[in-house]
Amino acid sequence: MMNTLRLPIAIPAxxxxxxxxVALGFHxxxxxxxTEETTGEQDKVISKLPTETVGQQASEILSRINKAIDNxxxxxxxxxxxxxxxxxxxxxxxxxxxxxxMNDVNxxxxxxxxxESSGPQxxxxxxxxxxxxxxxxxVRFHIDRYRQExxxxxxxxxxxxxxxxxxxxxxxxKLSRRVDTYHRLGLEYFNKMQALxxxxxxxxxxxxxxxxxxxxxxxxxxxxxxxxxxxxDKLNKETPNDAGIVSLLSSAQRxxxxxxxxxxxxxxxxxxxxxxxxxxxxxxVTLTHDISSGILDTGVAMSLVSTSLLTIDNQLYIxxxxxxWGDVIKNVTAQKIRRVDMVFGISYSDDIENxxxxxxxxxxxxxxxxxxxxxVIRLHTLGESSVDFIVRPWVKVDDYWDxxxxxxxxxxxxxxTEMS
Numbered sequence: 001m002m003n004t005l006r007l008p009i010a011i012p013a014x015x016x017x018x019x020x021x022v023a024l025g026f027h028x029x030x031x032x033x034x035t036e037e038t039t040g041e042q043d044k045v046i047s048k049l050p051t052e053t054v055g056q057q058a059s060e061i062l063s064r065i066n067k068a069i070d071n072x073x074x075x076x077x078x079x080x081x082x083x084x085x086x087x088x089x090x091x092x093x094x095x096x097x098x099x100x101x102m103n104d105v106n107x108x109x110x111x112x113x114x115x116e117s118s119g120p121q122x123x124x125x126x127x128x129x130x131x132x133x134x135x136x137x138x139v140r141f142h143i144d145r146y147r148q149e150x151x152x153x154x155x156x157x158x159x160x161x162x163x164x165x166x167x168x169x170x171x172x173x174k175l176s177r178r179v180d181t182y183h184r185l186g187l188e189y190f191n192k193m194q195a196l197x198x199x200x201x202x203x204x205x206x207x208x209x210x211x212x213x214x215x216x217x218x219x220x221x222x223x224x225x226x227x228x229x230x231x232x233d234k235l236n237k238e239t240p241n242d243a244g245i246v247s248l249l250s251s252a253q254r255x256x257x258x259x260x261x262x263x264x265x266x267x268x269x270x271x272x273x274x275x276x277x278x279x280x281x282x283x284x285v286t287l288t289h290d291i292s293s294g295i296l297d298t299g300v301a302m303s304l305v306s307t308s309l310l311t312i313d314n315q316l317y318i319x320x321x322x323x324x325w326g327d328v329i330k331n332v333t334a335q336k337i338r339r340v341d342m343v344f345g346i347s348y349s350d351d352i353e354n355x356x357x358x359x360x361x362x363x364x365x366x367x368x369x370x371x372x373x374x375x376v377i378r379l380h381t382l383g384e385s386s387v388d389f390i391v392r393p394w395v396k397v398d399d400y401w402d403x404x405x406x407x408x409x410x411x412x413x414x415x416x417t418e419m420s
Contacts, residue, residue: 054124055115061108065101072097092384095178098142099385100347102185105131109192110416125196132193136203139186140210146179147217157251162244165251173258174384180265181385183214187269204273211270215280218263225256260284337370338397340404344411345386350419352379352387358418359391362410368399 054062075090075097082090105128112128115121153171160168186207193200232249239245263284267277346355356377363375375393382388391411395403 054121055111058108058111058115058124061104061111065104065108068097068101068104096385099181099185102135102138102189105135106188106192107416109196113195129196129198132189132196132198136189136193139182139189140206142182143179143186143210146175146182150175150179162247162251165247166254169251169254169258173254176258176262178384179214180262183211183266183269186210187272208270208273208275211266211273211275214266215263215270218259218266219280219283221259222256222263225252225259228252229256336397337373337394338400339373339392339394340400340407342391342404342407343380343388344391344415345383345388346415346419347385348387350387355389355415355419358414359389359411362407362414363391363393366393366403366406366410368395368403368406369393370395 072094075094079087079090109128112121112124150172153168153175157165157168190200190203190207193203229249229252232245232252236242236245236249267280270277344359359377363369369375373394376390378390380388380390393403
């Protein structure tokens with residue numbers, strides 16, 4: 001596993017006086033952070049530019065950011081004196097505020113780009129570029145911070161009883177999803193900086209290093225989880241009905257799933273950057289036993305020791321026959337139709353019925369979405385920073401990726417215009 005620079009973490013104190021410290025939510029910050037100790041502009045967070053200068057939409061986003069900052073300052077004031085249970089609630093709200101602010105920064109950049117299509121926006125551009133310069137280092141800071149928390153929770157596993165391991169694995173899963181969130185934000189920030197014409201060579205280099213580091217970590221953890229599962233499965237067969245072994249086996253399986261999910265997220269981000277993920281994806285195929293989940297063509301060749309599979313983008317996967325013969329294989333292309341499983345989130349302040357109507361209209365309008373079986377749109381989970389809908393249309397197998405990409409793009413565009 002690669003060595004990584006881990007930054008020190010202080011007690012949460014959500015919002016300092018500058019936007020960087022605000023989104024960070026901690027006194028400790030990257031070296032170029034602006035904090036209470038380093039700036040004399042103690043009331044300046046982000047400029048509240050007048051509507052007549054930047055337009056209604058940008059002005060609303062700026063106001064929303066500053067409102068989030070005010071809320072955070074309030075949480076900061078009550079955090080240390082709160083009970084242990086209330087501290088957990090406040091820390092969750094702090095996390096949600098961080099993500100909200102970072103998403104609003106992206107929205108502000110998108111608004112700037114739209115406005116500049118009609119003419120220069122010098123004052124708003126200066127503000128946006130300054131914010132990106134100051135807030136981008138937070139992505140790495142938060143990734144390192146949550147990875148440290150994951151490591152700390154994992155270290156506690158040897159101290160607890162087997163039946164208590166499930167609680168720790170649930171916490172690891174939650175923290176891992178936060179790491180995934182900040183990786184996604186990192187790509188979004190890089191793309192926005194490119195669109196703005198800002199220098200991105202160093203940002204791209206650092207982000208690619210971060211992704212490769214994460215792949216190496218997750219691959220190692222997946223191998224370790226598989227070893228544990230094999231050992232515990234053997235013990236379970238030797239000593240059936242042992243509650244402790246069953247609990248440990250369940251926790252190891254959950255750990256494997258958590259790490260595979262994160263690996264899939266990172267590989268998707270690397271694909272978006274047009275990086276070579278073939279070896280990592282081949283490894284993922286052997287782990288998940290999913291040799292055809294939308295990536296495989298009909299090119300299959302089998303020898304005495306291995307099976308070669310040709311993907312639709314002309315990549316060759318070689319899978320040991322021990323996997324083909326000894327494990328369960330999931331083939332999603334054997335049927336004529338297939339369900340597309342997607343998840344879309346809205347903020348807690350958005351209108352649920354409006355979101356449902358937009359999603360239903362998108363599915364109804366797409367010519368490749370089948371009328372039967374009926375599509376499903378349901379409010380699924382109340383997440384840490386979003387209200388999530390499952391969206392499940394049915395399509396012909398050959399149309400799977402076209403529909404997946406079309407609907408994802410359309411949802412983003414319509415949510416931007418109809419949910420703000």
